[in-house]
Amino acid sequence: MRRNRAVNILFTFPCVFAFTMIILIPFFYGLFYSMTDWNGVSNDIHFVGFGNFRYLFSSPDFLYSFLITIAYTAINIVFVNVVSFMLSLIVTSKIRFKNFYRAGFFIPYLIGGIVLGYIWQFIFNNALVAIGDSLSIQSLQVSFLSRPGTVIWIMSAVNTWQYAGYIMLIYVASIQSIPASLMEAAAVDGANYITRVLHILIPMMANAFTISLFLTLTTSFKQFDMNLTLTNGGPATRFLGTPVKASQLLAMNIFSTATANRMAEAQAKAVVLFIALVVVSLIQVSINKKKEVEM
Amino acid sequence: MARNSTLAQKRRSTHPSQAVLGFFVIVLFVLFMIPFAMVVLNSAKTSKEIIYSAISMPSRWGQLLTNISLIFNNPTVDYLGAFWDSTVITVVSLIVIVLFSSMCAWVLVRNKSAWSTILFMVFVAAMVIPFQVLMYPLVRWMRVVGEFFHIRLLGTVPGIVFAYLGFGCPLSIFIFHGFIKNIPLELEESATIDGCSKGKTFFLIVFPLLQPIIVTVLILNGIWIWNDYLLPLLVLGSNGVVQTIPIAVTAFAGAYLKQWDLILTSTMIAMLPIIILYLFAQRYIIKGMVEGSIK
Numbered sequence: 001m002r003r004n005r006a007v008n009i010l011f012t013f014p015c016v017f018a019f020t021m022i023i024l025i026p027f028f029y030g031l032f033y034s035m036t037d038w039n040g041v042s043n044d045i046h047f048v049g050f051g052n053f054r055y056l057f058s059s060p061d062f063l064y065s066f067l068i069t070i071a072y073t074a075i076n077i078v079f080v081n082v083v084s085f086m087l088s089l090i091v092t093s094k095i096r097f098k099n100f101y102r103a104g105f106f107i108p109y110l111i112g113g114i115v116l117g118y119i120w121q122f123i124f125n126n127a128l129v130a131i132g133d134s135l136s137i138q139s140l141q142v143s144f145l146s147r148p149g150t151v152i153w154i155m156s157a158v159n160t161w162q163y164a165g166y167i168m169l170i171y172v173a174s175i176q177s178i179p180a181s182l183m184e185a186a187a188v189d190g191a192n193y194i195t196r197v198l199h200i201l202i203p204m205m206a207n208a209f210t211i212s213l214f215l216t217l218t219t220s221f222k223q224f225d226m227n228l229t230l231t232n233g234g235p236a237t238r239f240l241g242t243p244v245k246a247s248q249l250l251a252m253n254i255f256s257t258a259t260a261n262r263m264a265e266a267q268a269k270a271v272v273l274f275i276a277l278v279v280v281s282l283i284q285v286s287i288n289k290k291k292e293v294e295m
Numbered sequence: 296m297a298r299n300s301t302l303a304q305k306r307r308s309t310h311p312s313q314a315v316l317g318f319f320v321i322v323l324f325v326l327f328m329i330p331f332a333m334v335v336l337n338s339a340k341t342s343k344e345i346i347y348s349a350i351s352m353p354s355r356w357g358q359l360l361t362n363i364s365l366i367f368n369n370p371t372v373d374y375l376g377a378f379w380d381s382t383v384i385t386v387v388s389l390i391v392i393v394l395f396s397s398m399c400a401w402v403l404v405r406n407k408s409a410w411s412t413i414l415f416m417v418f419v420a421a422m423v424i425p426f427q428v429l430m431y432p433l434v435r436w437m438r439v440v441g442e443f444f445h446i447r448l449l450g451t452v453p454g455i456v457f458a459y460l461g462f463g464c465p466l467s468i469f470i471f472h473g474f475i476k477n478i479p480l481e482l483e484e485s486a487t488i489d490g491c492s493k494g495k496t497f498f499l500i501v502f503p504l505l506q507p508i509i510v511t512v513l514i515l516n517g518i519w520i521w522n523d524y525l526l527p528l529l530v531l532g533s534n535g536v537v538q539t540i541p542i543a544v545t546a547f548a549g550a551y552l553k554q555w556d557l558i559l560t561s562t563m564i565a566m567l568p569i570i571i572l573y574l575f576a577q578r579y580i581i582k583g584m585v586e587g588s589i590k
Contacts, residue, residue: 007493011402014395015464016414021440022433022461023421029432040431090320095313101324103577106584108327110569112522114541115562118548119330122555126349127333134348161327166584173585211588222425225524229545254427255525263431270427281423 033267040263052268062269064239065253068152072249073220075156076163080216081209084164088171089197102172106165113162113225120158121145121230145230148237148246155247158230159220167212174208175201207291214284218277224251331566338362338560345555362560371550374564377543384452384527384539385520388459392516393509396464400471401497405483415472418465426462426525433458434529450535458530459520467512470587474508475501514583521569540565 034052036045056062091102108116125143132140144154178201186196202209227233233248233256248256250273258266337345339353339362353359367374403411434449437458441448448454478501486496524541531537533546547561573580 004493008402008406010494011398011497012414014391014460015399015468018395018457018461019418019421019464021436022458023424023429023465026429026433026436027421027424029436030428033432087323090316090323093316095317095320101320103573103581104324105327106581107331107570107573109584110518110522110573111566112524112541112569114522114524114544115565116330118544118558118562119334122337122349122559123330123333126345126555130349134350161330165327166588169581169585170588215588222427225522225541228524229548251425251427258431267428267431270425270430273425274423274428277423277425 030267031271033264034271035268036264038264038267040258040261048264052265053272055265056268056272060240060242061244061248062253064244065248065250066272068247069221069223069250072152072156072223073217075153076159076220077213077216079156079160080163080167081212083160084167084212085171087164087168088175091168092172092175102168104165105168108162108164109166111162113223113227114229116158116162117226117229120161120226124154146235148235151231151235151247155223155227155230158226159223162226163216163219167216170208170212170215171205174205178204210284210287210291214280217280221273221277221280222251223249224255227252228255334559334563334566335359337555338563340556342554342556349555358556359560362556363564366547366557366561366564369547372543372547373538374543374547374561377538377540378568380452380537381521381539384455384459384537385517387452388456388463388520389513389517391456391460392463392467393512395460396467396512397471397502397505397509398497399464400468401475401501403468404472404475405480415468418468421465422469430525430529437530448530450531450537452537455527455530455537458526459516462526463516463520466587467516470508470512470515471505474505478504508586510579511583511586514580515587518569 033045035047035049037048038045087105091098091105095101111119124145128140129143132138145151182200182204183196186200191199227247227249231247233245233252235246236243237246238244250269254266254269254273257269333349336353337349339356339359341358344351344354344358366372403415437448437454441454448457482500482504483496486500487493491499522541523539524545527539527542531539531542533542538546544558544561544565548558551557
C-alpha cells in the first residue's frame with residue numbers, strides 16, 4: 001500500500017510540478033501585479049489596489065480594443081460557422097473527390113497565425129492592388145488593410161479561411177453520427193433537401209453547434225498572432241477624440257502596453273480578458289448541464 | 296415504360312444541381328488555395344518582378360532555388376538553426392507531455408480519493424486562463440527561479456520544454472482521463488494478481504492501450520507547439536541562441552521590410568514541413584483534431 005502511494009506521487013509529480021511552476025504561481029503573481037505599479041524594470045513594486053482597473057475603463061485605446069474585439073468575435077462566429085457548415089454539407093454530399101476537398105479545406109488551419117498573416121498581408125497590400133491597377137478597378141487600388149472602417153471584416157475573412165476547415169471537421173463528425181435512415185426516410189416522404197437540412201440535420205447537430213460556437217468565441221477573443229503580422233494593429237483611426245489603432249485587438253493591446261514597459265497596466269488588461277473568458281466558460285458549462293438534463 | 300420515365304426524370308432533376316454544386320465546390324476550393332499559389336508564384340520572383348506585378352507568372356522558375364538558398368545562407372537569421380531548434384523543442388515537448396500526462400491521468404482515474412478529484416478539477420479549471428495573464432509574470436518568475444538555483448531556464452531548450460509541459464498538461468490530462476475511464480479495470484487487476492508492480496502495470500498494460508488517444512494528444516499539441524509564437528518569443532527572446540521557425544519568420548520580415556520575394560520564400564519554407572507531414576498522416580491528423588475538439 002505504501003509503495004502504491006509512492007507510485008501515485010511519483011506519477012503525478014512531473015505534471016503537478018510543471019503546472020504549479022508554469023501556471024499556478026505565475027497566475028497568482030499575475031493577479032497581484034495587476035494591482036501594483038510594476039514596470040518590468042524596477043524591482044521596487046508597490047501595491048496600488050484597483051487603480052489600474054479604474055484607469056483602464058477611462059482609457060480610450062483599451063475601450064476601443066475591447067469593443068472591436070467583441071465586434072470581431074461576433075463577426076467571426078457568423079462567418080466561420082456559416083462557411084464551415086456549408087463546407088461540411090458539401091464534403092458529406094455525394095459529389096466526387098469529397099475526401100480530397102475535405103483534406104484541402106483543412107490545410108489553412110495547419111499554417112499558424114504568424115505565417116498566414118504575412119501571406120495575407122501580401123495578398124491585400126500587393127496582389128489585390130496589382131489586380132486593381134491592371135484592370136483599373138479603383139476600389140481595389142487602395143489596400144483593404146489601410147481602411148480603418150472595414151479592417152476588422154478583413155481580419156475576420158482571413159480568420160475564416162484559417163478556421164473554417166477545422167470547424168468543418170466538427171460538423172462533419174456530427175453529420176456522420178446522424179443515422180442515414182433518418183434523412184432517407186424524410187426524402188421518401190417527399191421532404192426536399194433544404195427542408196431536410198433545416199428540420200432534421202440542424203436540430204440533430206445542436207451539440208456540434210455549441211462546441212463550435214464557443215471554440216470560435218474563445219479563439220477570436222484571444223486572437224494575437226495573425227493580428228500582429230497581418231495588420232500590426234493598423235491603420236490609425238480616432239476613438240473618443242484620441243488616436244487609436246483601428247485593428248488592435250485586446251491581446252495585441254496587452255502586448256503593446258507591456259512593450260511600452262507599462263507592465264502593471266498590461267497585467268490589469270489581461271485580468272479583464274481572463275474575467276471575460278471565465279464568464280463565457282461558465283455560460284458554456286451551464287448550457288451543457290442543461291442539455292444533460294434534457295437528454 | 297412509366298418506370299423508365301420516372302428514372303429519367305430523376306436523373307434529369309438531380310443532375311443539374313449536382314453539376315452546379317460540383318462547379319461551386321471547385322470555385323470555393325480554388326479560392327481557398329489561392330494564397331498558397333501566391334506564395335509559390337512570388338517565391339520564384341525577384342523583388343523587382345514583384346513590384347512590377349504581384350500577380351504575373353514568374354519569368355524564371357530557377358529564381359525559386361536562388362531565393363531558397365538566399366534564405367538558408369542568410370547572415371541575419373539562421374533558418375537551418377531555427378528548423379533544428381523547432382524540431383527538437385516540438386519533439387521533446389511532445390514526448391514529455393504524452394508520458395507525464397498519461398501517467399498523471401491514470402493515477403487520477405484509478406486512485407479514487409478527494410485529492411484526485413480536486414487535482415483534476417484544478418487542471419480543468421486552469422484551461423480557461425488565457426496566456427496573456429501568465430506571460431509576463433512567468434518570464435519574471437522563471438528568471439527568479441533560475442537565478443536562485445543557478446540554472447538557465449530562459450533562452451534554453453530545457454526551459455521552454457518545461458514551460459510546454461506546464462501549458463500542455465491540463466488539456467492532455469483531460470483527454471487521457473476521459474479515455475482511461477473507459478478502460479476495463481479487470482486487465483490491470485489480473486496483472487496485479489500475476490505479480491506485476493504498479494509501475495509495470497502502467498507501462499506494460501495501460502500505456503500500449505492508450506495508443507489511439509496518444510495520436511490525438513500528439514497532434515493537438517504538435518500543431519500548437521510548432522506554430523506557437525508568443526511563448527518562444529518571451530522565453531527564448533527574439534534574437535537568442537535558440538530560435539523557432541515563427542520567430543525566425545518574424546525576424547526575417549522585420550529585417551527585410553517589404554522584400555516580399557524573401558519573406559514569401561521564408562513563409563513557404565516554414566509551411567512545407569507541416570504540409571508534407573499532413574499529406575502522409577492526414578487520416579490521423581483529421582481524426583485527432585475531431586476527437587480533441589469534441590472532448
